[in-house]
Amino acid sequence: MNNYVVLPIIIPLITGMVMVVFKNNIWLHRILSLLAIALIGVDAVFLLEQIKTSGMQTLYLGGWVAPFGITLVADMFAALLVLVAAIVVFCCLCYAFSSIGSERERNYFYPLCLFLMAGVNGSFLTGDIFNLFVCFEVLLVASYVLVSLGGTKIQLRESFKYILVNMISSFLFLIAIAYLYAITGTLNLAHLSVRVAEAGQGGVITAVAILFLIVFSLKAGLFLFFWLPGAYSAPPTAIAAIFASLLTKVGIYAIIRLFSLVFYHEPGVTHLFIGILAAVSMVLGAMGAVAYWDVKRIITYNVVVGVGFILAGFASFSLVGIRGSVYYLLHDMIIKALLFLLGGTIIHLTGTGKLRDMSGLIRLYPQLGWMFFIAALSLSGIPPFSGFTGKIFVTTGTFQSGYFWLGGIGLLTSLLVLYSVMKIFMSVFWGYTSFTTESEKGTTKGLLPSMTFLASLTIALGLGAEGIHAYVDLAVAGLLDPHIYIDAVLGGNGR
Amino acid sequence: MSIVVGILFAIGTYLILSKTFLRIVLGTSIIGHGVNLLILTMGGLKKGSPPLRGLQAFNFTDSLPQALLLTAIVINFATTALFLVLSYRAYKVLGTDDVEQCRGYADE
Numbered sequence: 333m334n335n336y337v338v339l340p341i342i343i344p345l346i347t348g349m350v351m352v353v354f355k356n357n358i359w360l361h362r363i364l365s366l367l368a369i370a371l372i373g374v375d376a377v378f379l380l381e382q383i384k385t386s387g388m389q390t391l392y393l394g395g396w397v398a399p400f401g402i403t404l405v406a407d408m409f410a411a412l413l414v415l416v417a418a419i420v421v422f423c424c425l426c427y428a429f430s431s432i433g434s435e436r437e438r439n440y441f442y443p444l445c446l447f448l449m450a451g452v453n454g455s456f457l458t459g460d461i462f463n464l465f466v467c468f469e470v471l472l473v474a475s476y477v478l479v480s481l482g483g484t485k486i487q488l489r490e491s492f493k494y495i496l497v498n499m500i501s502s503f504l505f506l507i508a509i510a511y512l513y514a515i516t517g518t519l520n521l522a523h524l525s526v527r528v529a530e531a532g533q534g535g536v537i538t539a540v541a542i543l544f545l546i547v548f549s550l551k552a553g554l555f556l557f558f559w560l561p562g563a564y565s566a567p568p569t570a571i572a573a574i575f576a577s578l579l580t581k582v583g584i585y586a587i588i589r590l591f592s593l594v595f596y597h598e599p600g601v602t603h604l605f606i607g608i609l610a611a612v613s614m615v616l617g618a619m620g621a622v623a624y625w626d627v628k629r630i631i632t633y634n635v636v637v638g639v640g641f642i643l644a645g646f647a648s649f650s651l652v653g654i655r656g657s658v659y660y661l662l663h664d665m666i667i668k669a670l671l672f673l674l675g676g677t678i679i680h681l682t683g684t685g686k687l688r689d690m691s692g693l694i695r696l697y698p699q700l701g702w703m704f705f706i707a708a709l710s711l712s713g714i715p716p717f718s719g720f721t722g723k724i725f726v727t728t729g730t731f732q733s734g735y736f737w738l739g740g741i742g743l744l745t746s747l748l749v750l751y752s753v754m755k756i757f758m759s760v761f762w763g764y765t766s767f768t769t770e771s772e773k774g775t776t777k778g779l780l781p782s783m784t785f786l787a788s789l790t791i792a793l794g795l796g797a798e799g800i801h802a803y804v805d806l807a808v809a810g811l812l813d814p815h816i817y818i819d820a821v822l823g824g825n826g827r
Numbered sequence: 828m829s830i831v832v833g834i835l836f837a838i839g840t841y842l843i844l845s846k847t848f849l850r851i852v853l854g855t856s857i858i859g860h861g862v863n864l865l866i867l868t869m870g871g872l873k874k875g876s877p878p879l880r881g882l883q884a885f886n887f888t889d890s891l892p893q894a895l896l897l898t899a900i901v902i903n904f905a906t907t908a909l910f911l912v913l914s915y916r917a918y919k920v921l922g923t924d925d926v927e928q929c930r931g932y933a934d935e
Contacts, residue, residue: 466898466902469906473909476913480913480916483916485920488913488916488920489917489921489929491913491917492914492917492926495910496855496910499855499906499910500843500855500858503855503862506866507865509895510862510869510895513870513895514870
C-alpha cells in the first residue's frame, strides 16, 4: 500500500476542478497548472526511487484487496512514463502561455490539459482492465474538446472524424472486455494473467487478444492511423505537441502491458502480428513523410513511423528488443513534442506551412535553426543524441529474434525519416533570405525556453543513457517476467 | 439476447455508414446500446436470484457486469452529448451536414 501511487491521478483532477471555478483568473490558471504538473513530476521521482529500492508499488483503492477491488500499480515502466509525460506537458504548457491565445485560455484550456493528464496517468498506473477503459475515456473526452477548442473550420471537420473513430474503438474495447470477462471471470490484470496461464491461451483467447490489439492500434496509430494526420494537424501547436507525445504513447503502453502480462503465450501469432503491423506502419508513415511538402504533414507522418519502430522492438520479444523499445519510447515522447513545437514555431513565424514558400530562416533565427537540426538528427538516431540508444537496441533485438525483415525495414525507414526532416531543414533554413523582420507574422519571444529545454534533454538523454540504465533495466525485467507483477499485486492470494 | 445485440449492431453500422451528421451520431448511440446489452449477456443471465452471495452460495447473480454497464452508460451518454453539440456546431460553421463535403485540404 502506497498512497503516492494515486497522486499523479488526483492532483490534476482536483486542481482542474478548482480552476474551473475561477474562470476569469488566467494567471491563477497558469500558475496552478504548472504547479500541479511539477508536483506530479516530483511524485514520479519519489515513486522511481521507491520502486528501485523496494519493488513495485501498489494501492488497493478503498481497501478492497487485489482480485476484487480496483488496484493501482506503479511498476518501473509506468513510473518512467509518468515522469516523462509530466516533463513534456510542463514544456508544452510553458510554450502555450505565449502562443495559445487568450480566447482559448479563457475557455478552460488549462483545466482540460490537466484532465487529459489525469487520464494519461491513470492509464499508465491502473492495474484493472475496466479502469483502463475509464481512464482512456477521461483522456479521450478531454482530447475531443481540445481538438475542437477554438472552433475553426478545419478543427471542427477533423474533430468530427476523430471523435467518430475513437468512439467506435471505445465500443470495440468494451466488447473485448466483455468477452474476456465471460471467458476468465476477472478484470484485474494480474489475476487475468494467472487465469489465462492456467487455462492456456487457446484460439478464443487469442482472438480476443487480437481484438484488443485492433482497439489499441486505433488509439496508438499503429497501421490504423488514417485519422491521425488530420486530427494532429488541426489544433494549435501546443495542443498538437501534447497529443503527439502522449496520446499515441498511451495506446502503445496498453499494447505492451497487455501483450507482455496477459497474452504472452502465443508470440508466434500475436507478436508476429504486431511486428507485421509495425513494419507496415513504418513503411506507410515514411512514405507519407517523404511525399508531402508541408511542415505539419511531414511531422505528423513521423509520429506514425515512431509508433511502428517502438512496437517493432516489442514484437521481437527479447530482452534487448524490449529494452530498446523502452528507451525509444522515452526518447520519442520528448522528441515528438520538440518537433511539433519547432514546426509550429516555423509556421507561426512565416504564416505558412508550405516548404516551397519559405527559405533562409537561419540568418534571422539561428537558435531555432540549430535546434531543428539537433531534433532532426536525434529523430533519426544519429549517435550523440537520444534516439541512438533505442534504435541500436531495437535493431539488435529484432536481429536476435530472427526478424531480419523487421530490423531492416526499421533502418531503411530511419533513412527516409532523416530525408524528410532534412527536407524541412534545408528548404526552411537554408537558401536565400527573402524573409525580413518586418514581414514576420509573429515573434519567438517566450517560445524558445521550453524548446531549448527539450532539446537539451534529448542531448542529455543521449549522452547520459548509462545513467538511466538501471531504471530501464528494472522496467524491462518487469515486462519480461509477468510473475514479478503478479506477486506484487496479488501477493499470496489468488494463486 | 444475442440476436438483439446483432440487430442493434447492424442498424448502428448502417447509420454510421450514411452521410449526414445526425444519422452518424444516432448510429454510435445505437451501437453503444448494443455493447451495453452484450456486457449484460456476457455476465450470464440467471433467473431472479439476488446479487448477493448468501449462505446458500449456489445461486447468485454476478453483479459486476451491471456495475460495468452503469459506468459504460454514463460515459456513452456524455460522449454522445458532446458529439451532438459538436456536430451541430460543425453544421453551423461548415454550412453542411454532409460528410462527403467535409473532406479535402483545398481550403487550408
